[in-house]
Amino acid sequence: MFEAQMQDGKIFKAIIEAIKDLVQDCNLDCSEEEVAIQSMDSAHVSLVAVRLSAGGFSNYRCDRPNSLGINTANMSKILKMLGKDDSITFKAEDESPDNLTMLFEGGKTTIADFDLKLMDIEAEQLGIPDTPYQCTVQMNADEFQRIVRDLQVLGDTCTISCGKEGIRFSVTGNIGNGNILIRSNDEQNEKDRVTITMDEPVELNFALRYLNFFTKATPLSSSVIISMSPDVPVVVEYPIEDFGHIKFYLAPKIEED
Amino acid sequence: MFEAQMQDGKIFKAIIEAIKDLVQDCNLDCSEEEVAIQSMDSAHVSLVAVRLSAGGFSNYRCDRPNSLGINTANMSKILKMLGKDDSITFKAEDESPDNLTMLFEGGKTTIADFDLKLMDIEAEQLGIPDTPYQCTVQMNADEFQRIVRDLQVLGDTCTISCGKEGIRFSVTGNIGNGNILIRSNDEQNEKDRVTITMDEPVELNFALRYLNFFTKATPLSSSVIISMSPDVPVVVEYPIEDFGHIKFYLAPKIEED
């Protein structure tokens, strides 16, 4: 038996909205410690990893590790029916369940329950090396979203350079070039603070198209954490309060000479 | 001579908006007691019945019963010009009038009047049995609208089950199943109150497409009254304060075996 209640259901809704453009089908990997999602996007370019630790749920029980294969578009359709302040209770059988049952509870009078048909999804095992990164930047998530959206009008590829003084986003395109520099600072209010932790400067190129997909997770977090090392995928992480995080991985473009 | 003034013209506008997707042409049946509309929808699947009692109008005079055949789309176009707080005064001749004249009066300075061309519409007489129903549920109209809209993503057919404890809306579809249960209650504020009056439980299937058409009448009323008996059409009624009601009838789908 798997059963877990999330008080603030819109967190789960936001997660599904954040990944559904990248990932068609994925497993909810439920264990005693967490509900996790790990999946390459449909084009096998980027990777999504979600962690919802058991401690964030108000009730959590998972007798046996289990993978629940969902179609994200269908899940999204059902979550459209989630009320403003509804909680979600997830339920599934232990042995190869056919359905994931979700209870939406809000006002006292209304209870909605939905069965989402599950599917078998082969779990490609994805080794994510947990190595330290050469540069890590924490900044406002809305600002990151705006930068990535804005720069897309100039070109497809964004150069992200991280040094002590700050992080720079640069695009070279037909109509012109652009540079946005975010300076490291120590603002009073956490929202505007920009924190940089680094050993050596790093400069890497990325496809703006994918960075834009990642920023669909912006509603989940006030800040975003960008981690880079030479020649390895960048990590774009949105912490999810009480639960864990959603992380996106994207390999750098190789410099064309 | 027929002449009637409706202080709050947007009630009539809302009625036309509510029925114009179902009914192309219909008669305004004017008598000493009321203005009534009765019509099957174009596909002859459902039935609309409106009653506006003479008492709701601020001036009412109907010398002779008369049927004014209108095209709802054209009526809607004229009503688009109704001002925010305008009253409407309807005027028509007794003997087979060619036009229905409508006066829109709001601020003291502006008066608009429009003549809508009338047409002859054969009045198919529609016997609506006025039998008591086995289950009657009164609930919030907005909530009913939301449920019917939401469930449409899961499938075409909705099972409505009414029992003592509440009313349940269920849909079975390809991507999964859904159940929304509204519990009978005795809320303080009338808006959230759910009242169930019943002899025996009833369970019937309906086309969500039509239930959705009916909810176009939601702006007319804070609550909706759903009445069901086995094997007869459901009645979805929106009371219209001071005037009467708009009722929709829809035959249940026969269980496929």
Add this chain to the structure above:
DNA sequence: AACTGGACCA
């Protein structure tokens, strides 16, 4: 599917 404008609600 994303964006937009419009409507309703707080």
Add this chain to the structure above:
DNA sequence: TGGTCCAGTT
């Protein structure tokens, strides 16, 4: 008056 939600549009 601003925010949110929904429907229509590209």
